[in-house]
Amino acid sequence: MKTETIHLSQIQVNGANPRTIKNDKFEKLIRSILILPKMLELRPIVVDNTFTVLGGNMRLRALSAIAEMSPAEINTRLGECSGYAQKTEAERDLLRSHWEKWLDRPTAHVIKASELTDAEQREFIIKDNVGYGEWDMDALANEWDTEELVDWGLDLWEDKSDSESGNSSSSLPNSAPESSLFDRFVVPPFSILDTRKGYWQDRKKKWYDIIGDMGESRNDTLVTSLEIKYKDLYQRTREHRKELGISFKEYIEKYVPKEELEREQSKIVAQGVSILDPVMAEIVCRWFGFKNCQTFDCFAGDSVFGFVSAYLGNDFTGIELREQQASLNNERVADMTARYICDDGQNVAKHINPESQDLLFSCPPYFDLEKYSDLPNDASNQDSYEDFIQILKNAFTAAVGCLKNNRFAVICVGDVRDRKTGFYYDFCGDIKRIFKEAGVLLYNEIILVEQTASTALRAARYMETRKVAKTHQHILVFFKGNPKDIKKEYPKIEYTEEDMVQFEATETSSESETTENE
Structure with a gap:
């Protein structure tokens, strides 16, 4: 068997081939071929002795569609291709020149399956389109650009019903649809969450458009x-x-x-005020809560978590020390099932009944990294780290008493340095110890990778003393109760057969997952 280059008109589409392609995928295939024509040499169309296609029907259709285009139309299509803008002008000229020349004599690379019997040819048509392999979804999520993968034709976290109707797959529904991985999980459910990804940023922007929280009461504290x-x-x-x-x-x-x-x-x-990431808030509610649950936070801060939780159909109670912030939050969640109480987080048990809540979430102050107020009982306004930790211990211990049995507590923290010595305090470790002493053990640890717009400015200064600029936070997930009861307490997530193919490989790896340390 050898590869030949023949005129496109000599090749016949196989009408008996059961494979079909939807319009949006066909457009992606055309763009894929336009931006990388070399791929056609590496993947020739397989034909029989009459030049009827056995493998490559869709590529032939795409090439036929390209052959009907004018050079101007091809240039327009190239401009829509992922990666075209990043090419040099010389590389763009080569692409345009290639297709202008190709239009004069449209050809395709083919290989004859002349040694196959009729029965084997029939078998080949099916087997050529069967995918036995599986995608490593963790690797795709963390090592590849999602927008490029989708543009190249790979189905990831999109809502199929939306994509077919032309709607965005990153809509923000009040409840998770029955058949959408994207809206049930928000992002790939792995131990590293990358906020720099396109799908994350798109969803974050939509949340901010809805919430409108830009941290007005804190000015430029950070x-x-x-x-x-x-x-x-x-x-x-x-x-x-x-x-x-x-x-x-x-x-x-x-x-x-x-x-x-x-x-x-x-x-x-x-650019400077620390506002809670609404996508992270949504993830916490969807992964570790359930429909119509009671959620609360003893260090509420801005209105983001309360808004997101209520928007998703939950009840939320937040304890916020600063009167101005609590008032602003209540304005933002007016007419929603969320409320903010102005008080010290250490007094959370005075406002919430024992064992009445389904989900505790909190992103407490990071000691003196960001000073929220001059109030003497503000955790961020303490003279010593020990006094700061004691306030957090008092608040979280009381909060655990408000949490029902067999429920999750999710705490977002990031380690901070001692300004005098430069060493880390082990803030994350202290939070783990606080919950362990309260009888609530660590169940998951997730790394939240953050945007690094200002890191370059900080990194050069930090490296003078060999400090590495930190660009991540820890999401510590604790469970109060017996993990064996999780399946009883939390609804089972139903998967389609397609979902199972995507997740089968990750289920095994998640059982042996190890905590990633700094």
Whole structure:
């Protein structure tokens, strides 16, 4: 058997081939061929002695569709292809030139299956389209770009019913649909969650459009470094400062007009305030809660978790120390099944009945990383780390008493350094110990990889003392009760046969999953 190149008109579509293709997938196939024509040489169309296709019907149809296009139409299609914008102008010229030349004489690479009997040819048509292999969904989620995979034709976390009707697969339903992995799990259910992925950012934007929470009551509490606080100005003035031989602080004091500084100041809310990620909030509710459950948080902060929880059909109670923040939150969740009580989180048991709640979620202060208020009982306003941890211990121990048996507690934390010594406090370890002493043990540990827009600015300064800029947080999942009862207490998630193919490989690996440490 050898590969030949013949005119497209010589090849006959096999009408008896039972394979079909939907319009959206056919368009993706066309784009896939246009952007990578070399693939056709590596995957020739298989034909019989009469040049009727045995394997490659869809490729032949796609090539026939391309042959009907004008050079201008092909250029337009190329512009829609994933990866085209990243190519150099020379690479684009080569692609355009290839297809202009091909249009003059449309050809295809074929290989004759002349040694196969009629029965073997019939068998080949089916076996050529059977996929025995399985995708490693963990590797796809963490090592590949989702938008590219979808553009290349791979089905991932999309809602099939939506994609067929042209709607976005990242809609935000009030309840999970029966047949959509994307809306049941939000993102691939693995131990590493990557907030940098396109599907995560798209869903996050939609949540923020709904919630509208930009942390108004905290102003710029998280931004302490001038280089990060005024990062655009820092970049623009680099050369000028180098010529003058002065620091950025001196430059601001001597050369930056008040009006310009005010313009830069207006950008701070968008880039500096720590707002809870709504996609993470949705994941917590969907993975570790259930329909119409009672949720609560003893360190509520902004309105994101309460809003998301209520939007998904749950009841939420948040304890928030700052009156202004609690008031703002209640405005945002007005007419929803969520409420915020202004009080110290250590007093959570005064407002919530014992063993009445189904899910505890909290993202407590990270000691002195972000100071929320000057209140003496504010955990972020303590003089020592020991006093800070004691407040958290008091609050979480009381919160555990409000949680029903056989329920989850999910705490989002990230380790912080001692400003004097530079060593980590082991904040994550302390949270684990607090819950263990309260009789609630660690069940899952998830790594939340974050956006790194300001990391480059921090990394250079950190590396002077060989510190590595941290770009992740820990989501610690605790369980109060007997894990053997989880199947009894939490509804079984039904899978279609297609779902099972995608998840079969990951079920085995999840049983032996080990906790990833820093």
